[in-house]
């Protein structure tokens with residue numbers, strides 16, 4: 524609305540100026556024509572005088588008669604135009620604004636004008652048509668013109684001045700209106716500035732400030748959110764780590780307990796049933812010195828003795844498998860060697876065990892290596908159908924590495940992992956990871972299986 528008011532006022536001012544310029548143009552033209560009437564009346568008198576002079580009449584009669592004709596036409600039409608407010612020059616209409624005063628002036632000048640016009644026309648018509656008393660008529664007419672010319676000029680002067688005065692007055696009025704419009708426009712602009720634009724600018728400034736504030740607040744909140752998120756992630760990670768550690772500890776104690784149980788069972792077997800069996804065999808040796816009544820009895824007894832011997836050996840093997848004392852007594856290398864020898868004895872598989880001279884390791888590491896080898900070897904025997912198995916044990920300053928390789932049938936790891944069948948592979952991995960080691964298994968159907976363990980010392 525504010526801008527519309529300014530625009531409207533500017534538009535009104537512009538239209539006013541355009542209208543005023545046009546009317547000024549008309550006014551100046553009217554003043555001009557009125558001034559020209561004076562000049563034409565003088566020319567008319569002069570030409571009338573000249574035409575009435577016999578010598579001139581002789582020489583340039585035609586020229587002056589033409590002149591007077593043209594002057595009469597222009598003079599008359601201009602007078603009528605001014606008087607009747609209907610001025611038309613060069614095909615254009617001009618607005619003639621005659622005031623009451625000018626109208627009354629025209630009423631005064633009109634009889635004088637008519638006398639001059641009549642006599643001028645008489646001269647013009649008489650000059651070319653020789654009539655009786657031509658000279659007298661001409662002189663009479665000329666005298667009439669000259670007598671009235673002065674009064675006409677004086678009156679016309681007044682009219683011209685009046686036109687000029689009124690035109691100036693109109694200019695002044697228009698100037699005043701323009702000034703008024705300018706002051707109005709200026710006041711409106713000042714008022715709009717004070718009551719509309721300034722409050723709007725202040726408001727916008729306020730809104731921008733609030734926006735900036737809320738943006739910085741948002742950024743702060745966002746930062747806090749990110750921090751909280753990070754803290755949350757960290758807490759979750761820690762919780763996860765804690766859980767993992769707890770699980771590790773649980774698994775470790777479980778395995779430790781298992782190992783302890785095995786050892787206890789092995790000792791019981793060895794020291795209990797094993798000793799009893801040994802006693803039984805010693806007794807049977809004594810009984811052997813007695814004479815049997817027949818050979819059948821002797822043979823049965825020999826078979827009994829063999830059975831006792833086999834049971835002793837089987838008990839030893841079971842006891843050994845449960846917890847080989849050689850592992851705690853001599854270390855992992857001899858223990859694995861005995862294991863491989865035992866397995867070779869009962870199967871056709873050729874076992875190639877390669878190892879460096881590894882020093883004694885921590886008990887947990889040795890048990891881990893032994894149990895993994897045991898499980899991997901048993902798996903290879905049970906499933907691979909490979910004619911040979913290779914076991915490699917080596918170490919460096921930081922790690923002990925163990926690998927068990929067979930070139931047998933292999934298997935699809937994903938299928939086995941999904942099937943939840945058996946726990947041998949899982950236990951191998953768990954044992955290695957419990958000691959912060961790594962466990963890798965590769966198996967391809969038809970190509971065999973490779974298991975690699977690395978445990979930090």
Ligand SMILES: Nc1ncnc2c1ncn2[C@@H]1O[C@H](COP(=O)(O)OP(=O)(O)OP(=O)(O)O)[C@@H](O)[C@H]1O
Nearest residue numbers: 902903906907933934939944945946947948949972
């Ligand atoms: N060396 C291998 N050659 C071919 N297949 C194997 C070999 N090792 C394991 N497998 C396959 O992977 C499966 C899972 O072995 P894993 O040792 O976990 O369980 P398991 O031997 O069946 O039972 P568990 O060891 O608990 O007595 C086996 O059933 C077998 O099909």
Ligand SMILES: [Mg+2]
Nearest residue numbers: 902945947948
């Ligand atoms: Mg197994």
